[in-house]
Amino acid sequence: MNIVLFSETEINQPLSLKDERGKHIIKVLHKKVGETFEAGIINGEAGLSTITQIDENFIHFDFSPKTDGKLLHPVTLIVGFPRPIQLKRLFRDVAGLGVEKLYLCGTELGEKSYMDSNIVSGGAAEKALLEGTVQAKSTHVPELKLFSSVKECLAFVKSEYQIDGKNVDKLNIKTILDNVKPKSSLFSFLQKELKNIDQNQTKPYIYAAIGSERGWTDNERDLFEKEGFASCSMGERVLRTETAATVATTLIMQSLEIL
Numbered sequence: 126m127n128i129v130l131f132s133e134t135e136i137n138q139p140l141s142l143k144d145e146r147g148k149h150i151i152k153v154l155h156k157k158v159g160e161t162f163e164a165g166i167i168n169g170e171a172g173l174s175t176i177t178q179i180d181e182n183f184i185h186f187d188f189s190p191k192t193d194g195k196l197l198h199p200v201t202l203i204v205g206f207p208r209p210i211q212l213k214r215l216f217r218d219v220a221g222l223g224v225e226k227l228y229l230c231g232t233e234l235g236e237k238s239y240m241d242s243n244i245v246s247g248g249a250a251e252k253a254l255l256e257g258t259v260q261a262k263s264t265h266v267p268e269l270k271l272f273s274s275v276k277e278c279l280a281f282v283k284s285e286y287q288i289d290g291k292n293v294d295k296l297n298i299k300t301i302l303d304n305v306k307p308k309s310s311l312f313s314f315l316q317k318e319l320k321n322i323d324q325n326q327t328k329p330y331i332y333a334a335i336g337s338e339r340g341w342t343d344n345e346r347d348l349f350e351k352e353g354f355a356s357c358s359m360g361e362r363v364l365r366t367e368t369a370a371t372v373a374t375t376l377i378m379q380s381l382e383i384l
Contacts, residue, residue, distance in 0.1 A: 126153075127262040128163045128171065130255065136166055139183035147184050165194055165264035167255070194264035197225040199330045200377055203278055205232040205337030207366040209242040213253045215367035220257025220267050222374045228282070230272040234339035245271060275345045279352050282332060296322060300357045301334040301349040302373055303341055307358035311373060314357045315380035331377050335369045
């Protein structure tokens with residue numbers, strides 16, 4: 126653990142030595158009374174915790190916040206629901222990279238049984254997102270939403286940039302990653318779009334859609350096109366969904382001069 130995260134209610138309570146975090150502090154970090162460890166509040170402040178007492182069952186500590194934590198980046202990934210084993214890796218990687226939102230959606234070519242996995246309802250998704258956040262020594266966890274279809278997902282996305290029925294979409298950059306007749310490479314597209322936005326006044330927001338292992342259908346491509354998503358590629362090779370998500374996010378952040 127590069128940082129030990131607590132909920133708002135946990136931060137003021139003793140930590141059980143049976144808790145994985147407690148075990149890590151004692152057995153891995155070898156911390157003693159009077160010493161500190163890096164800690165933070167989930168989706169909140171980051172700082173240092175000073176150990177005040179260690180008894181038979183608990184670690185007692187005082188948390189001192191130092192910063193607001195590493196804020197998430199203005200990126201939403203729309204991802205066709207992949208295999209559960211891929212999904213765990215994807216959760217960790219995008220959380221580590223600092224994506225603000227992750228929208229998983231069913232696709233027409235995707236395996237329907239994948240969406241019945243209990244990875245989300247069973248808590249594995251939350252755990253994997255936290256692992257990625259901790260790896261990055263961050264406190265802020267990406268928001269996760271599930272949608273049954275691309276159409277449902279895009280309807281929600283559209284509602285995010287409409288206020289009182291008026292479209293405020295001018296600062297959104299939207300792309301669908303696709304190897305079938307792409308109009309541009311992702312990097313070239315981002316460079317061109319970002320030149321048209323005065324980033325000194327406001328930061329652009331980027332939506333990037335990545336298909337499941339069998340890709341998008343023509344119907345889904347049409348849905349994205351109608352919502353202003355430009356078709357881009359990252360080369361001729363067909364990548365795994367979680368690999369494509371990592372590569373796309375890296376290119377986006379490089380273009381935003383975050384990396």
